Amino acid sequence: MAEYSALSLLTNALKGNQDWKPAWRKPEPKASYDVIIIGGGGHGLSTAYYLAKEHGITNVAVLEKGWLGSGNVGRNTTAVRSNYLLPSNTRFYEHSMKMWENLSHDLNYNVMFSQRGCLNLAHTPAQFDDYARRGNAMRHLGVDAELMSTAEIKRLVPALDVSASARFPIVGGLMQPRAGTARHDAVAWGYARGADRRGVDIVENCEVTGFLRDGDRITGVQTTRGEIRGKKVAVAVAGSTGRVMQLAGIDRMPIESHVLQAFVTESLKPFIDTVLTFGMGHFYMSQSDKGGLVYGGDIDGYNSYAQRGNLPIVDEVMSEMLALFPGLARVRMLRSWGGVCDMSMDGSPIITAGPLPGMYLNCGWCYGGFKATPASGWCFAYTIAKDEPHELNAPFTLDRFYRGLVIDDKGQGATPRLH
Amino acid sequence: MLITCPYCGPRDVIEFTYQGDGNRERPQPNSQDLDAWNAYVYDRLNPAGDHNEIWQHSGGCRTHLRMVRNTVTHEISSTGFARGDHNAVARHKEGGKS
Numbered sequence: 193m194a195e196y197s198a199l200s201l202l203t204n205a206l207k208g209n210q211d212w213k214p215a216w217r218k219p220e221p222k223a224s225y226d227v228i229i230i231g232g233g234g235h236g237l238s239t240a241y242y243l244a245k246e247h248g249i250t251n252v253a254v255l256e257k258g259w260l261g262s263g264n265v266g267r268n269t270t271a272v273r274s275n276y277l278l279p280s281n282t283r284f285y286e287h288s289m290k291m292w293e294n295l296s297h298d299l300n301y302n303v304m305f306s307q308r309g310c311l312n313l314a315h316t317p318a319q320f321d322d323y324a325r326r327g328n329a330m331r332h333l334g335v336d337a338e339l340m341s342t343a344e345i346k347r348l349v350p351a352l353d354v355s356a357s358a359r360f361p362i363v364g365g366l367m368q369p370r371a372g373t374a375r376h377d378a379v380a381w382g383y384a385r386g387a388d389r390r391g392v393d394i395v396e397n398c399e400v401t402g403f404l405r406d407g408d409r410i411t412g413v414q415t416t417r418g419e420i421r422g423k424k425v426a427v428a429v430a431g432s433t434g435r436v437m438q439l440a441g442i443d444r445m446p447i448e449s450h451v452l453q454a455f456v457t458e459s460l461k462p463f464i465d466t467v468l469t470f471g472m473g474h475f476y477m478s479q480s481d482k483g484g485l486v487y488g489g490d491i492d493g494y495n496s497y498a499q500r501g502n503l504p505i506v507d508e509v510m511s512e513m514l515a516l517f518p519g520l521a522r523v524r525m526l527r528s529w530g531g532v533c534d535m536s537m538d539g540s541p542i543i544t545a546g547p548l549p550g551m552y553l554n555c556g557w558c559y560g561g562f563k564a565t566p567a568s569g570w571c572f573a574y575t576i577a578k579d580e581p582h583e584l585n586a587p588f589t590l591d592r593f594y595r596g597l598v599i600d601d602k603g604q605g606a607t608p609r610l611h
Numbered sequence: 612m613l614i615t616c617p618y619c620g621p622r623d624v625i626e627f628t629y630q631g632d633g634n635r636e637r638p639q640p641n642s643q644d645l646d647a648w649n650a651y652v653y654d655r656l657n658p659a660g661d662h663n664e665i666w667q668h669s670g671g672c673r674t675h676l677r678m679v680r681n682t683v684t685h686e687i688s689s690t691g692f693a694r695g696d697h698n699a700v701a702r703h704k705e706g707g708k709s
Contacts, residue, residue, distance in 0.1 A: 444655060447655065498683055537653045606652050609631075
């Protein structure tokens with residue numbers, strides 16, 4: 193019987209809810225493991241889950257410096273989509289999308305994946321043409337994409353002003369109907385429980401402070417809870433990549449850490465039932481099941497490891513929201529926070545073996561890592577288990593920057609703050 | 612965040628444009644050292660702590676600044692002119708106009 197089911201709910205209710213087990217144990221770290229994963233966020237936990245499930249490698253530890261899911265997996269704006277232009281990105285994110293579609297069932301944990309669609313608004317004919325191009329590129333690879341007229345947009349989002357007198361008149365939009373949102377905490381908890389039940393040790397409050405080495409080879413880690421040896425050491429620490437790689441003696445990486453802020457308003461009645469992006473700036477919004485509008489914009493634009501941002505971006509994001517929806521001017525913002533993003537030099541991730549022997553690296557997610565969580569873990573687990581990349585992550589190497597093989601979806605060049 | 616421009620005094624961060632890691636060495640224009648060019652274009656020192664970086668007062672006097680700013684606290688410990696630094700020095704050495 194599945195651990196969570198209608199029957200288990202009923203049985204436990206009748207027994208006074210005394211038989212529920214914690215979703216994951218709190219084990220003491222062992223002296224050694226087959227695989228050590230640094231980082232107990234979405235990607236680290238999904239890597240552990242797929243190592244156990246797909247490759248039968250269960251002697252695995254996930255080391256988390258804080259509490260499980262305290263980083264970016266709980267700080268994002270929960271959008272899931274696969275509307276990319278370049279084939280390597282499209283294939284990878286579409287694989288992720290297909291995994292999302294079965295994730296709650298696979299994990300036996302309701303991640304509340306809601307395929308409410310993602311609509312990119314176009315405000316000029318040229319931008320509309322550009323979206324048509326992207327939509328065609330997506331459909332060419334079997335991903336759903338539809339151009340929408342202003343009349344269709346008006347029906348979908350009645351609160352939008354689609355008239356010519358709007359501050360930034362809307363010309364049309366590109367819709368990915370299968371895109372949507374998911375409950376981000378549930379993703380972390382679901383993967384954690386799935387990995388834990390298969391024997392993976394999830395060790396919280398265990399910060400890595402150094403690497404154990406045999407010559408060049410990484411043979412384990414020093415942590416605040418002692419030395420732990422590992423045949424393979426995988427790094428999945430997103431915004432802290434620079435910090436952790438410095439512990440391994442690698443000072444320079446094609447990565448900059450930047451802070452991205454996100455915001456939630458007070459609860460409103462149903463206002464918008466899709467993920468909406470603004471085309472005249474960088475702004476995206478959806479409505480949570482509790483009714484709060486969840487939204488964000490650009491990164492602050494300078495290197496930062498602080499999980500909080502500055503006011504100019506708050507001002508800019510609010511202005512963009514009001515340019516789209518002047519009627520939201522008196523809605524109160526309840527909370528804002530920041531997460532540290534590992535901005536890569538071409539806007540695409542890195543999932544690879546290396547750069548040191550015994551080490552595996554997963555980073556460069558910019559501010560789009562949440563939607564990649566299933567495929568990232570799946571590909572990273574494959575790479576760790578087989579010591580070679582799956583064809584889906586083969587393009588996402590660390591040395592692509594030096595070989596002229598960058599994957600720059602936005603065509604922005606090596607300026608991370610602009611990706 | 613307030614940045615103290617040597618000409619204009621303390622000004623809001625919104626007037627400034629971030630130019631990134633100030634530790635990079637631009638190779639001489641005629642250099643054929645691919646590793647040096649790759650490092651210049653793609654590699655960044657990304658410390659958690661004091662970071663040596665270049666900004667421009669683009670919404671003010673347009674001077675380029677070299678700053679040391681802490682990436683964890685956002686505290687700025689020094690600000691000065693970027694002139695005389697590696698790129699400018701390289702041009703002078705090549706015999707360009709000063």
